[in-house]
Amino acid sequence: xxxxxxxxxxxxxxxxxxxxxxxxxxxxxxxxxxxxxxxxxxxxxxxxxxxxxxxxxxxxxxxxxxxxxxxxxxxxxxxxxxxxxxxxxxxxxxxxxxxxxxxxxxxxxxxxxxxxxxxxxxxxxxxxxxxxxxxxxxxxxxxxxxxxxxxxxxxxxxxxxxxxxxxxxxxxxxxxxxxxxxxxxxxxxxxxxxxxxxxxxxxxxxxxxxxxxxxxxxxxxxxxxxxxxxxxxxxxxxxxxxxxxxxxxxxxxxxxxxxxxxxxxxxxxxxxxxxxxxxxxxxxxxxxxxxxxxxxxxxxxxxxxxxxxxxxxxxxxxxxxxxxxxxxxxxxxx
Amino acid sequence: xxxxxxxxxxxxxxxxxxxxxxxxxxxxxxxxxxxxxxxxxxxxxxxxxxxxxxxxxxxxxxxxxxxxxxxxxxxxxxxxxxxxxxxxxxxxxxxxxxxxxxxxxxxxxxxxxxxxxxxxxxxxxxxxxxxxxxxxxxxxxxxxxxxxxxxxxxxxxxxxxxxxxx
Numbered sequence: 001x002x003x004x005x006x007x008x009x010x011x012x013x014x015x016x017x018x019x020x021x022x023x024x025x026x027x028x029x030x031x032x033x034x035x036x037x038x039x040x041x042x043x044x045x046x047x048x049x050x051x052x053x054x055x056x057x058x059x060x061x062x063x064x065x066x067x068x069x070x071x072x073x074x075x076x077x078x079x080x081x082x083x084x085x086x087x088x089x090x091x092x093x094x095x096x097x098x099x100x101x102x103x104x105x106x107x108x109x110x111x112x113x114x115x116x117x118x119x120x121x122x123x124x125x126x127x128x129x130x131x132x133x134x135x136x137x138x139x140x141x142x143x144x145x146x147x148x149x150x151x152x153x154x155x156x157x158x159x160x161x162x163x164x165x166x167x168x169x170x171x172x173x174x175x176x177x178x179x180x181x182x183x184x185x186x187x188x189x190x191x192x193x194x195x196x197x198x199x200x201x202x203x204x205x206x207x208x209x210x211x212x213x214x215x216x217x218x219x220x221x222x223x224x225x226x227x228x229x230x231x232x233x234x235x236x237x238x239x240x241x242x243x244x245x246x247x248x249x250x251x252x253x254x255x256x257x258x259x260x261x262x263x264x265x266x267x268x269x270x271x272x273x274x275x276x277x278x279x280x281x282x283x284x285x286x287x288x289x290x291x292x293x294x295x296x297x298x299x300x301x302x303x304x305x306x307x308x309x310x311x312x313x314x315x316x317x318x319x320x321x322x323x324x325x326x327x328x329x330x331x332x333x334x
Numbered sequence: 335x336x337x338x339x340x341x342x343x344x345x346x347x348x349x350x351x352x353x354x355x356x357x358x359x360x361x362x363x364x365x366x367x368x369x370x371x372x373x374x375x376x377x378x379x380x381x382x383x384x385x386x387x388x389x390x391x392x393x394x395x396x397x398x399x400x401x402x403x404x405x406x407x408x409x410x411x412x413x414x415x416x417x418x419x420x421x422x423x424x425x426x427x428x429x430x431x432x433x434x435x436x437x438x439x440x441x442x443x444x445x446x447x448x449x450x451x452x453x454x455x456x457x458x459x460x461x462x463x464x465x466x467x468x469x470x471x472x473x474x475x476x477x478x479x480x481x482x483x484x485x486x487x488x489x490x491x492x493x494x495x496x497x498x499x500x
Contacts, residue, residue, distance in 0.1 A: 166408065167463050188338045197462065198455035205451040208465055209422055214412055215342075215459025231410040231461065233483050236389035238410070258384040260368070260391065260481065261351070262414075264341050270358070279358040285351040286343035287369040287414065287479075289383045289391070293362050304338060311483075313386035330362035331385055334494035 007118040011126070019149025021126050025091060025119050026109040032057075032127050034147050039080050041093050041107040048105055050079045050093055055134075055145045058127055059248035062134035065120050066161050066226055069113070071312065072319070073252025075297060078276050081249070082116070086316070089116045096252075096297075098275050124157045135159065135223035137244040137305065159222075163229035169212045174228075176212060177220035188244065188305035189219030215262070218242055218307045225300075227310045235314045244305040252297035255318040256331045257310065261288045264306030270298045294322040295329035342458065343369045344415040345395075345479055353499045366497040368393040368414055372479040374496075378472065380439070380482065382492045388437060390490060392482040396474035402442035403471070404432045409439065409464040409484040413456045416478015420462050421471045422451035428467040438487010442469050 010024040015031075022031040029040045037057040039050045060076035067074070069089050075081035079097050083090040092108040094100030111119075128134060130151030131144035144150075164174040177183035185192065197211035214230060218240055221228070225247050227239035243266055251257075252273045259268075261284040268282040273295050282290050292298050300308075321327040343349075348369035353360055364384070371381050377397035384391035394411075396418050404425060411420070425431055425448040432440045446469035454462050458478075464470050472480075484490075 167410065167461070170463070189340055190338065191340050193457075193459065195457065197457070197460040199452070200454070201452040202450050205422075205424065205449075208424075208463075208468075209452040209454060211420075211454045211456055211460055211462040213459055214461040219340075231463075231483055233408055233410065234389065234485065236386070236483060236485075238483055256386055258386065258391065260384070262342070265351070278356045280356055280360075280363065281352075281354040282363060282365065283352040283354075285349050285367075286341055287348050287367045288351045289364075289366050289368060289393075290353070291362070291364040291384065304340075307340075311384055311386070311391060313389055315387060318387075330364070332361075332364050332492075332494050334361060334498070334500075 007114045009119050009122045011122060014149065023119060023123050025116065026111065027107060028091060028093065028109065030123060037127065039093055043094075043105045043107055048093065048107075052077060052080075054127065055132070056248060058124065058132070058134045058145060061120055061124055062157060063225060063249055065117065065124060065157075066135075066159070070251065071257070072254030073273065073297060075250035075252060077250070083252075084254070085110065086319075087113060089113050091116060096274055096276060125152060125154065128153050128157055132156075135226055137224050139244075161226065161228065165232065167210060167212070167231050168217065170210055171207050177217050183220035183222060185219050186221065186242070186305060189242075192216060192219040194219075214240065215307065218262070224305070237312045237314055238309055239312055240307060240309040242305055243300060243302040243308050245302065247300040250297045250299045253292055253294045255313060255322060256294050256329070257292045257312060259284060259290050259292065260309040260311060261286055262307035262309055264302070264304050266306055266308060267301045268298050269301070270296050273297045291331050293330040294327070343367075345369055345373055345477065360499045363499070364494065365499045368481060369479055371497050379491055380489050381497065382486065382490050383497065385486065385492075388485050390484060390486045392484060392490060394480040394482055395477070396472055396480050397477045398474060400472040402446050402469045403439040404428065404442050404446070404469040405439050405464065405466060405484070406432045406434050406436045407466050407485060409482060410461060411456075411464060412461045412481040413458055414479040414481055415458055416474055417455065417457050417476040418478060418480065419453055419455050419473040419475060420464070421453045421473070422465075423448045423469045424451050425467060425469055431469070436487070437485040439484065439489055440487065441489070
């Protein structure tokens with residue numbers, strides 16, 4: 001066992017064969033080998049087993065950790081994932097795969113957030129090899145995730161999500177991104193204009209008259225599929241992000257979420273939240289706006305790094321309002 | 335030259351995406367396009383393109399000079415196309431112009447009374463803060479499109495059936 005922030009993470013000694021530890025979270029065991037992560041759980045007197053490519057697993061778990069378990073469901077794939085209960089988190093296997101759930105072969109267990117967060121961080125630390133960045137596009141980080149245990153990449157997995165209090169660049173708020181503070185323009189956005197707005201503030205209003213180049217800010221993002229917060233209006237949060245390749249998780253909504261495509265194109269596959277059955281495809285181009293209803297899960301595919309503004313409502317009562325039927329799962333009747 | 339070409343939209347060059355329904359109602363996705371909406375809007379009409387409880391995103395066609403507006407809470411404008419000058423005035427008596435609990439923007443009658451805070455000139459991709467307690471006015475030096483993050487108010491226009499796939 002290892003202690004992280006006064007929480008005990010249950011981990012084995014490193015395997016003599018691969019160098020990786022096996023982690024225990026409640027009744028679940030999570031291990032990896034050269035290529036794969038294995039999740040096992042007991043059901044109906046047998047040991048069930050799920051297998052995922054280790055790179056896909058690490059990319060998914062990285063988002064879950066970075067987002068603090070996010071809003072609602074973070075499906076690593078169609079079998080395993082988490083549901084945020086805000087203070088506690090469910091970890092499940094097979095719950096939203098009807099063939100498993102209907103036969104009682106699934107398992108859902110609930111953990112206090114500090115325990116599951118510490119466990120996930122320890123897994124990321126152990127399963128991520130030197131040179132592999134779970135936040136990066138495959139073209140940027142290569143295949144160093146393959147093989148036996150080979151070092152680590154704490155710098156990549158310990159990044160903090162950048163969230164402003166009001167707007168980046170204001171005094172005391174999040175910094176703007178520049179070359180000098182470690183945010184060069186990403187290769188896929190080398191053509192994005194880096195000019196700054198002209199700000200002419202009268203004396204005494206230098207801290208109140210404020211603007212930034214949002215597209216330049218986004219062009220300097222060093223991560224994919226990891227929203228930052230760039231403006232706050234009450235509980236309305238603009239959370240733009242840059243997307244390349246595949247959203248590593250299928251996000252199951254516990255509230256309506258909105259997308260504004262700022263540049264390029266993303267194709268979204270939308271499935272029923274509980275069963276995974278297909279419901280729609282949305283191909284979003286620059287300027288498009290679409291809602292993701294509260295009863296679906298979705299996964300995006302972006303062939304060229306693109307800019308997406310995810311618009312969230314952080315009102316804490318929202319999940320209960322949808323769960324109780326007080327709000328319909330889609331935002332507008334027309 | 336970069337091997338990548340980033341595609342932004344504009345009033346004169348945009349392509350609305352596609353919604354392919356397998357087993358759902360297309361209206362549930364409330365799918366519109368900001369440039370498409372602005373191409374059919376009156377100057378500075380605040381057309382709601384996204385809503386979540388009282389919070390909204392509005393698409394605004396920036397053309398010519400706007401009225402003066404004021405808000406009791408922060409708003410943010412992202413310039414999606416064109417070039418817009420934003421003039422800001424710190425209101426001497428903001429509560430007389432817009433009640434502290436009033437949501438969304440209101441039009442200021444006549445010229446705002448207060449100290450000039452300054453002005454900002456924004457181009458595509460720029461985001462400006464429209465601070466609570468200030469009055470602001472837009473002047474589009476080139477006709478364009480803005481995306482506003484705000485709260486639904488008396489000036490917000492909802493016309494979903496006209497702008498969304500159905």
